[in-house]
Amino acid sequence: MTERALLVIDEGTTSTRAMLFTPDGTCLGSEQKDITQNYTAPGWVEHDAEEIWSLSLACAQAMVAKAGGAGRIEAIGITNQRETIVFWSRRTGRALAPAIVWQDRRTANLCRDLKDKGHEAEVQASTGLLLDPYFSASKIAWALGTWPQLEEAGNDLCIGTVESWLIHRLTGGLHVSDATNASRTALMNIGTGRWDAALMDLWQVPGTALPEIADCAGRFGATSADLFGAPIPICGMAGDQQAAAIGQACLATGDTKATYGTGAFILTNTGCEFRRSEHRLLSTIAWQLGGDRNYALEGSVFVAGSLIQWLRDDLGLLASSNESEALARSVADNGGVYLVPALSGLGAPHWQPDARAAISGLSFASSRAHIVRAALEAMAHQTRDLMAAFASDGANWQSLKVDGGMIANDWLTQDLADLLDLKVERPVFIETTALGAAMLAGVGSGMFGSLEEAARMRGPVERFEPKMEEKDRDVRLAGWREALAAVLG
Ligand SMILES: Nc1ncnc2c1ncn2[C@@H]1O[C@H](COP(=O)(O)OP(=O)(O)O)[C@@H](O)[C@H]1O
Numbered sequence: 001m002t003e004r005a006l007l008v009i010d011e012g013t014t015s016t017r018a019m020l021f022t023p024d025g026t027c028l029g030s031e032q033k034d035i036t037q038n039y040t041a042p043g044w045v046e047h048d049a050e051e052i053w054s055l056s057l058a059c060a061q062a063m064v065a066k067a068g069g070a071g072r073i074e075a076i077g078i079t080n081q082r083e084t085i086v087f088w089s090r091r092t093g094r095a096l097a098p099a100i101v102w103q104d105r106r107t108a109n110l111c112r113d114l115k116d117k118g119h120e121a122e123v124q125a126s127t128g129l130l131l132d133p134y135f136s137a138s139k140i141a142w143a144l145g146t147w148p149q150l151e152e153a154g155n156d157l158c159i160g161t162v163e164s165w166l167i168h169r170l171t172g173g174l175h176v177s178d179a180t181n182a183s184r185t186a187l188m189n190i191g192t193g194r195w196d197a198a199l200m201d202l203w204q205v206p207g208t209a210l211p212e213i214a215d216c217a218g219r220f221g222a223t224s225a226d227l228f229g230a231p232i233p234i235c236g237m238a239g240d241q242q243a244a245a246i247g248q249a250c251l252a253t254g255d256t257k258a259t260y261g262t263g264a265f266i267l268t269n270t271g272c273e274f275r276r277s278e279h280r281l282l283s284t285i286a287w288q289l290g291g292d293r294n295y296a297l298e299g300s301v302f303v304a305g306s307l308i309q310w311l312r313d314d315l316g317l318l319a320s321s322n323e324s325e326a327l328a329r330s331v332a333d334n335g336g337v338y339l340v341p342a343l344s345g346l347g348a349p350h351w352q353p354d355a356r357a358a359i360s361g362l363s364f365a366s367s368r369a370h371i372v373r374a375a376l377e378a379m380a381h382q383t384r385d386l387m388a389a390f391a392s393d394g395a396n397w398q399s400l401k402v403d404g405g406m407i408a409n410d411w412l413t414q415d416l417a418d419l420l421d422l423k424v425e426r427p428v429f430i431e432t433t434a435l436g437a438a439m440l441a442g443v444g445s446g447m448f449g450s451l452e453e454a455a456r457m458r459g460p461v462e463r464f465e466p467k468m469e470e471k472d473r474d475v476r477l478a479g480w481r482e483a484l485a486a487v488l489g
């Protein structure tokens with residue numbers, strides 16, 4: 001290897017990874033460690049922030065060793081699970097409380113109260129988001145009102161999303177976030193890219209505890225010399241769904257990507273104008289470079305791969321996630337079985353935190369294959385509902401670029417093309433989130449002049465064409481609508 005490599009830290013919900021890329025997009029290596037999920041009460045999900053740090057560092061150190069030392073690394077890019085919020089001491093750098101994860105629903109009542117008092121319109125106007133426990137602000141408000149050590153910390157308290165936490169530890173003190181992650185907190189004004197005084201007041205969050213908001217690419221700082229043997233510049237950061245959109249080269253207005261990981265997140269690039277959704281989608285920042293923001297509309301589905309994990313680990317219906325594909329193929333159709341995966345409420349476009357999941361249409365003729373097939377079909381059903389919401393907001397999809405762990409499943413990917421009646425494009429190299437963070441790091445370090453130039457890192461793609469007959473699609477959609485209506489009451 002003559003050129004220096006780009007190192008990515010991809011801190012996801014279920015695992016943290018580090019990956020090494022050459023400037024042409026070849027992945028030289030990857031190290032992955034699982035994150036412990038702490039379900040401390042029904043609807044609560046916490047991570048140990050110190051574990052996030054130590055495992056991310058261990059993965060990164062393994063990749064630096066693989067590259068041949070810190071001198072072989074051009075820059076680091078960081079990408080992360082979004083909305084998850086960390087509380088730590090500025091002085092010691094130690095976490096002061098558990099990290100509250102994006103899936104956590106403990107603040108459903110708090111959000112409902114504010115909604116009942118008519119605050120949703122102002123929250124949507126300034127943030128592009130809705131009043132839902134998903135976003136960081138209500139989690140911060142809950143933690144500040146519940147965990148005394150946070151108030152006691154006073155000006156020593158640092159609050160931030162996961163990239164901010166990792167950068168503080170990597171650099172030994174920098175408190176910075178990027179505009180994409182900040183846009184998910186419900187504290188940043190999406191039009192100005194700054195923390196919003198009215199929102200900080202609404203959620204009672206002290207400005208002194210919040211990080212500086214920066215671009216997604218630039219020279220943010222360097223790692224402490226003791227971590228990797230020599231300092232390495234940190235030059236890229238973005239939330240994981242925004243990084244996936246960049247990694248999929250969704251750089252033109254209208255380009256759309258869908259990532260099916262733990263949850264499913266669909267983003268359509270809407271250009272440099274902030275557009276508020278009229279159909280319960282989110283507006284978000286896709287990236288910020290040189291102070292200029294590029295926006296996206298987003299549909300967030302809370303349960304995707306986690307449904308397959310639940311069928312596998314809790315119900316014992318699957319020996320492995322992979323087995324779902326063979327089972328789905330083993331039956332001619334879903335046998336009338338539908339699964340509405342509201343296991344942690346429903347996200348876009350319904351936003352019903354209290355909705356509960358349902359499996360309907362069961363008979364003695366139903367087998368585990370029908371239930372598993374219904375679970376996979378639910379991905380296309382939910383995506384189809386979102387496609388309609390995006391179209392109503394004026395964002396018509398011409399094709400869909402897909403990625404994420406579930407997309408390894410060919411049956412599922414073809415079902416998406418069939419049910420959406422749309423061309424679906426799957427990159428051969430599926431780790432688009434990490435690739436997007438590498439592109440940003442390359443732009444930030446000066447290796448690439450622009451995101452368009454960095455997009456050459458994206459490799460070849462496979463295409464899935466729709467093959468389903470319209471009458472079969474209509475039967476599927478009618479069955480889904482009925483099952484969904486029963487869940488929504
Ligand atoms: N062949 C498969 N079919 C369906 N789901 C799968 C398959 N392989 C993996 N998954 C699911 O994909 C998810 C992992 O995707 P990944 O993108 O790594 O998640 P994350 O980035 O959210 O941690 C798991 O929930 C797993 O159950």
Ligand SMILES: O=P(O)(O)OC[C@H](O)CO
Nearest residue numbers: 012013081082261262263
């Ligand atoms: O960790 P992932 O890949 O499931 O992504 C989580 C999202 O960023 C939540 O908004």
